[in-house]
Amino acid sequence: MYQFEKLDKKLLGVQTEDALMEYILQEPLEVGQKIPNEFELARKFGVGRSTIREAVKGLVSKGILEVRRGSGTYVMNTNTHYDDPLGLSGLQDKYKLALELFDVRLMLEPEIASLTARYASEEELKQIERLCDETEQLYLSGRDHIAKDIEFHACIAKGSGNRVIETLIPIINTAVMTFANMTRRSLMEETIETHRAIVNALLDRDHMGAKCAMVMHLTYNRQMLLKQSKEKRRDIT
Numbered sequence: 001m002y003q004f005e006k007l008d009k010k011l012l013g014v015q016t017e018d019a020l021m022e023y024i025l026q027e028p029l030e031v032g033q034k035i036p037n038e039f040e041l042a043r044k045f046g047v048g049r050s051t052i053r054e055a056v057k058g059l060v061s062k063g064i065l066e067v068r069r070g071s072g073t074y075v076m077n078t079n080t081h082y083d084d085p086l087g088l089s090g091l092q093d094k095y096k097l098a099l100e101l102f103d104v105r106l107m108l109e110p111e112i113a114s115l116t117a118r119y120a121s122e123e124e125l126k127q128i129e130r131l132c133d134e135t136e137q138l139y140l141s142g143r144d145h146i147a148k149d150i151e152f153h154a155c156i157a158k159g160s161g162n163r164v165i166e167t168l169i170p171i172i173n174t175a176v177m178t179f180a181n182m183t184r185r186s187l188m189e190e191t192i193e194t195h196r197a198i199v200n201a202l203l204d205r206d207h208m209g210a211k212c213a214m215v216m217h218l219t220y221n222r223q224m225l226l227k228q229s230k231e232k233r234r235d236i237t
Contacts, residue, residue, distance in 0.1 A: 029075045030078075032076075035075060038052050099226070104171060104175065105218055106222075112157050112160050114211040125159070131151055139192060153176055
């Protein structure tokens with residue numbers, strides 16, 4: 001059993017959250033696997049159930065866990081390098097947040113792809129193609145592709161040659177992470193196809209084609225998110 005020093009309630013919750021993350025990694029618990037229930041975790045960590053609920057809530061906000069009503073709590077991501085530079089992880093309505101992030105992505109990423117087709121170096125384009133290949137391989141093998149997907153979109157942004165756009169990369173990273181943690185592998189074929197379309201347009205220096213391919217990629221994703229949001233509302237009602 002994990003041993004904790006006597007701390008105030010807030011610090012104990014944070015410490016338990018860290019211990020729960022460590023437990024997930026050390027077991028290891030794979031993506032999609034159910035974690036033990038509150039009673040088992042409370043006994044394992046030597047804390048109360050309310051502290052376990054707080055720890056689980058913290059990992060849910062970071063995209064690590066997902067609570068499914070009537071079923072249990074499941075591992076959604078094992079990437080411990082989750083970054084929240086925008087301070088959005090505390091927002092409760094993840095579907096609304098994801099859709100708002102898509103609004104911003106649709107303003108930015110198609111134009112970014114167009115700039116990258118014009119100004120990226122040959123080396124940058126090769127790196128984008130390599131990241132596309134690696135993301136696809138992870139997807140097809142059933143392994144966690146999220147970190148590589150984030151790197152793919154960030155590399156496209158860097159290839160624009162615009163230093164201001166580089167400062168916006170955390171917005172794109174947060175948006176990709178939020179969407180991927182909510183939908184997992186729901187759009188595997190569409191993602192692979194549209195990623196490849198973006199890369200092919202970039203390699204051809206086709207700025208309009210790159211812009212359109214990015215719009216298509218984001219539109220597929222947004223439609224899936226809207227579908228899931230509607231299904232969740234129906235389940236609640």
